Amino acid sequence: MTQTQETEYQAVSPSDFFYRNREIAGFSNPSRAIYVGVREILENSLDACESAQIPPEIYVRITELSSSGGENGTAVYLLRIQDNGTGVPAEEIPACFAQVFYGSKYTLKQNRGTFGMGGKMTILYGQITTHKPVIVTSSTGDEIHEYEMMMDIQKNQPQVLRHTTLANEKGWCGTIVELQIEGDYPRIMSRMIEYIRQTAMVNPYADITFIDPKNRLYRFERGTTQMPPVPLRVKPHPHGIDVETLRRMLLITKSRDMKNFMMDQFQGVGPKTAEKFLAFAEIKRETKPPNLSSDEIVKLVRAAKDFQEFYRPDPSCLSPIGPDLLETGIRKELGLTEDDFIKTVQRPPATYSGYPFIVEAAVVAGPTVRKIGQGITLYRFANRIPLLFDESSCVTYKVISKDINWRTYNVQQETPLVVAIHLCSTKIPYKSVGKEFLADQVEVEKEITNAIREAARDLRIFISRSVKMEKQKHRLNIFSKYLPVIAEFAMRLGEKTDMPNIKKLLNEILVVNLQEEEEENGNGEENGNRVLPPPEEETPEVELEEEKIDGKEDK
Amino acid sequence: MAKRISEAERQREAVDKALKQLGSLVYDQIDQGEFPWVMMQSRSIDNIQYDPHARQYILGDRMVKRHSRNIKHIRPFTQLVWTAWFARELVKQRKTSTLREAYYSARGQRDIEYTDQQESDNIITDLEVALNKAREDFNIYPEERSAIFGDITIEYTVPGYEGRRTNLTDHPDGIMVGPAVTSSEFIETTANKILVVEKGAMFTRLVEEQAHKKFNAILIHTAGQSPRSTRSIIHRLNKDWGIPVYIFTDGDPWGVHIAQVICSGSANAAHLRGLTTPDAKWIGVWASDIITYKLPTENLTDFDKKRLTELQADPRYNEDPWRKEIELFIKIQKKAELEAFSRYGLTYIVDKYLPEKLGAPPAT
Numbered sequence: 001m002t003q004t005q006e007t008e009y010q011a012v013s014p015s016d017f018f019y020r021n022r023e024i025a026g027f028s029n030p031s032r033a034i035y036v037g038v039r040e041i042l043e044n045s046l047d048a049c050e051s052a053q054i055p056p057e058i059y060v061r062i063t064e065l066s067s068s069g070g071e072n073g074t075a076v077y078l079l080r081i082q083d084n085g086t087g088v089p090a091e092e093i094p095a096c097f098a099q100v101f102y103g104s105k106y107t108l109k110q111n112r113g114t115f116g117m118g119g120k121m122t123i124l125y126g127q128i129t130t131h132k133p134v135i136v137t138s139s140t141g142d143e144i145h146e147y148e149m150m151m152d153i154q155k156n157q158p159q160v161l162r163h164t165t166l167a168n169e170k171g172w173c174g175t176i177v178e179l180q181i182e183g184d185y186p187r188i189m190s191r192m193i194e195y196i197r198q199t200a201m202v203n204p205y206a207d208i209t210f211i212d213p214k215n216r217l218y219r220f221e222r223g224t225t226q227m228p229p230v231p232l233r234v235k236p237h238p239h240g241i242d243v244e245t246l247r248r249m250l251l252i253t254k255s256r257d258m259k260n261f262m263m264d265q266f267q268g269v270g271p272k273t274a275e276k277f278l279a280f281a282e283i284k285r286e287t288k289p290p291n292l293s294s295d296e297i298v299k300l301v302r303a304a305k306d307f308q309e310f311y312r313p314d315p316s317c318l319s320p321i322g323p324d325l326l327e328t329g330i331r332k333e334l335g336l337t338e339d340d341f342i343k344t345v346q347r348p349p350a351t352y353s354g355y356p357f358i359v360e361a362a363v364v365a366g367p368t369v370r371k372i373g374q375g376i377t378l379y380r381f382a383n384r385i386p387l388l389f390d391e392s393s394c395v396t397y398k399v400i401s402k403d404i405n406w407r408t409y410n411v412q413q414e415t416p417l418v419v420a421i422h423l424c425s426t427k428i429p430y431k432s433v434g435k436e437f438l439a440d441q442v443e444v445e446k447e448i449t450n451a452i453r454e455a456a457r458d459l460r461i462f463i464s465r466s467v468k469m470e471k472q473k474h475r476l477n478i479f480s481k482y483l484p485v486i487a488e489f490a491m492r493l494g495e496k497t498d499m500p501n502i503k504k505l506l507n508e509i510l511v512v513n514l515q516e517e518e519e520e521n522g523n524g525e526e527n528g529n530r531v532l533p534p535p536e537e538e539t540p541e542v543e544l545e546e547e548k549i550d551g552k553e554d555k
Numbered sequence: 556m557a558k559r560i561s562e563a564e565r566q567r568e569a570v571d572k573a574l575k576q577l578g579s580l581v582y583d584q585i586d587q588g589e590f591p592w593v594m595m596q597s598r599s600i601d602n603i604q605y606d607p608h609a610r611q612y613i614l615g616d617r618m619v620k621r622h623s624r625n626i627k628h629i630r631p632f633t634q635l636v637w638t639a640w641f642a643r644e645l646v647k648q649r650k651t652s653t654l655r656e657a658y659y660s661a662r663g664q665r666d667i668e669y670t671d672q673q674e675s676d677n678i679i680t681d682l683e684v685a686l687n688k689a690r691e692d693f694n695i696y697p698e699e700r701s702a703i704f705g706d707i708t709i710e711y712t713v714p715g716y717e718g719r720r721t722n723l724t725d726h727p728d729g730i731m732v733g734p735a736v737t738s739s740e741f742i743e744t745t746a747n748k749i750l751v752v753e754k755g756a757m758f759t760r761l762v763e764e765q766a767h768k769k770f771n772a773i774l775i776h777t778a779g780q781s782p783r784s785t786r787s788i789i790h791r792l793n794k795d796w797g798i799p800v801y802i803f804t805d806g807d808p809w810g811v812h813i814a815q816v817i818c819s820g821s822a823n824a825a826h827l828r829g830l831t832t833p834d835a836k837w838i839g840v841w842a843s844d845i846i847t848y849k850l851p852t853e854n855l856t857d858f859d860k861k862r863l864t865e866l867q868a869d870p871r872y873n874e875d876p877w878r879k880e881i882e883l884f885i886k887i888q889k890k891a892e893l894e895a896f897s898r899y900g901l902t903y904i905v906d907k908y909l910p911e912k913l914g915a916p917p918a919t
């Protein structure tokens with residue numbers, strides 16, 4: 001009965017692999033595809049500007065080409081993203097844009113990109129849904145190079161259809177990526193705009209222009225030209241090393257023995273520490289690196305995790321935004337005014353599993369926030385990328401909903417509040433390849449909690465003060481509404497000729513002591529002891545709060 | 556007759572003056588930089604007492620200050636001033652308004668918002684207490700449903716009808732007790748008793764059976780709990796002409812209380828005089844009638860029973876027949892409607908029951 005099936009063996013190229021598994025990179029459906037597409041290209045642009053300390057000027061345009069393109073209401077869109085970054089050297093363009101796992105960000109410093117595939121996934125997805133080539137125009141300052149390319153998916157190789165060189169009279173530097181992609185824009189519209197807005201918030205030195213398929217212009221002007229310092233490139237920390245990486249390093253190193261290898265290849269390891277550590281790992285310090293056995297490699301990696309005497313990972317590879325820039329970004333994108341409360345903080349560097357990280361946080365409250373809505377609005381950022389999806393799975397959400405006791409800060413369930421969290425690290429603990437939410441790493445969770453607590457410290461006073469002011473405003477509203485009516489009808493009833501002056505009374509309301517108001521309220525809440533008689537010919541009397549006055553005073 | 560009109564005119568002028576004074580008072584307070592306030596008797600439950608002497612509910616001595624200084628009082632205060640103005644306009648223009656119309660007039664007014672009519676009615680009651688006047692004095696009346704029939708001649712005082720007379724037998728359906736009847740002068744009557752029934756159907760039956768002739772009576776139906784104007788008419792007929800009043804209601808706790816309110820008033824009108832008729836007699840349907848006449852009955856509901864217990868706790872029910880009959884209701888756990896007499900034929904109530912209860916044979 002059983003039929004022997006012939007098993008076919010074949011090698012799958014990286015691009016072929018991602019073609020088959022595009023969901024894991026975030027291209028799970030037509031609306032998500034166009035969102036992730038824009039995001040990846042935009043992030044490459046920001047990286048390219050920042051690495052050269054150029055305040056980014058980015059132009060994003062989505063044009064609808066044909067709406068009949070797809071089956072389920074999808075359409076073909078033309079995506080065009082232009083930046084003023086470093087540009088890509090001509091010879092690198094094909095590989096950078098049409099060969100998966102090719103890139104310049106594999107080193108240990110904080111970048112948005114890490115895998116060497118983000119931009120290509122967009123290009124790949126565009127190609128398989130529209131069969132159209134990508135056009136990359138770039139210049140590092142010399143000539144302008146224009147490439148029209150397709151990806152050879154099976155071979156993971158670029159196929160250059162056209163390469164044109166243009167004169168660059170104005171010395172333009174930057175990159176333009178233009179590609180066609182099938183997607184469902186209307187469904188993702190609000191998220192797209194929110195994504196760009198939050199990008200502008202966390203990159204306040206960036207100037208972003210967005211033109212949507214309906215030709216609507218969205219401008220996000222920069223709030224400053226000041227940029228955070230460029231992160232430094234650092235050697236890896238022994239804590240974070242894995243067997244495979246270590247094996248490769250051992251093969252290519254020029255260090256003559258293990259002691260020197262430890263000192264040359266890792267951060268913060270001097271001769272003393274190197275000797276101590278190798279003794280701890282039970283590996284002879286004079287062993288030549290390539291001669292280390294597989295067992296010894298595994299032993300070394302384990303020991304590196306257990307050894308407690310390394311220096312803490314060097315945070316100079318990190319690039320936090322800083323409290324001032326974060327405040328600038330939030331202020332401009334939320335449109336905060338003098339009356340609002342904002343506190344931004346930056347925590348000292350910390351580490352998890354050998355990776356350094358820094359948490360920054362902001363807490364915002366006040367009349368402007370009230371317009372956003374009730375309760376806490378959470379903004380999440382990782383390495384200056386806004387995270388928009390799967391909020392409730394994110395560790396930041398856990399912190400604000402479970403770890404923080406908001407009552408301590410006078411925050412009620414419905415108090416409008418904005419909490420922003422920025423995590424920067426050489427390795428963001430994403431829970432999935434979709435890069436949308438953070439795993440609950442204990443150290444990270446603790447730092448996020450500390451950051452929010454620190455930022456919220458002065459919130460209590462602000463909230464109780466603004467509650468009082470609200471009450472005062474409410475009072476004034478009520479009195480300025482009714483007093484003129486009383487005055488008018490008293491005048492007409494008493495047959496007087498002109499309106500009595502209510503200014504004095506309104507002024508009195510303004511300076512009224514709030515303490516007094518509270519007492520008044522307490523006093524007003526009397527009575528309610530209604531027993532006899534039950535309803536009769538008239539509807540039962542509804543007692544108004546009355547001030548009780550004892551005595552037989554009659555009028 | 557001229558006397559009555561000038562009396563009404565004097566009353567009208569007094570009300571007008573009181574309202575105007577209220578306006579001046581509030582105006583002056585504002586002008587002197589003071590938050591206006593008005594002092595009045597408290598209408599909260601613990602300030603309403605039964606006065607055995609006056610045989611009605613009255614307000615106690617506790618005073619309250621309605622103060623516009625308080626954020627919770629300023630809205631009712633505004634409504635009070637507006638209502639006073641509205642009332643004065645009515646009085647000046649010799650127009651009347653129902654409670655409902657007063658409520659809707661307020662809703663047309665900027666910033667005098669009422670949540671519902673009850674709130675408006677309540678403010679009108681405040682005005683009554685503050686000025687020690689009845690709302691009828693402000694030309695504000697409830698929606699009328701009660702009616703009167705019988706040989707009594709009245710003379711209207713309402714605009715356009717001043718001096719005009721009518722006999723209340725002129726209309727076979729009876730005449731609705733509205734502002735015109737309420738404010739009219741009573742000229743003469745041949746009747747020597749007043750029969751008050753709680754239901755329109757029984758009223759129609761009595762008219763049809765010529766009960767007013769047979770018993771030489773003025774017939775009044777209250778349509779449930781009697782409106783103040785009806786109570787005021789009963790009060791006047793009884794007080795001014797000494798005509799005795801007999802009340803027939805359904806034989807249940809609700810009917811009992813309708814009778815009691817005619818006699819001794821309601822707590823909601825504790826601030827008013829001239830609405831009660833303490834000597835009026837409740838003569839049926841009693842619990843004992845149910846037994847005597849073997850009336851078709853229904854069982855008391857839980858609601859009825861609860862109500863009976865409440866009545867027992869009320870000082871006004873301490874005397875007989877109230878006390879005795881309430882006890883009997885509780886004992887037999889039954890109730891009967893006025894219509895129950897129809898089991899003996901439609902005319903039985905006029906031919907048999909009423910003569911027996913009134914203690915006099917029908918004057919055929």
Ligand SMILES: Nc1ncnc2c1ncn2[C@@H]1O[C@H](COP(=O)(O)OP(=O)(O)OP(=O)(O)O)[C@@H](O)[C@H]1O
Pocket residue numbers: 040044045048083085086087088096097102103104105112113114115116117118119120121174175
């Ligand atoms: N706008 C640009 N300006 C300059 N260089 C760029 C630009 N876009 C892409 N590159 C180069 O192309 C490389 C590949 O980009 P790609 O997005 O595919 O991967 P990545 O950004 O390195 O990593 P990730 O997969 O996390 O995005 C980048 O490392 C960068 O060197």
Ligand SMILES: [Mg+2]
Pocket residue numbers: 040043044112113114117118119
């Ligand atoms: Mg990238």
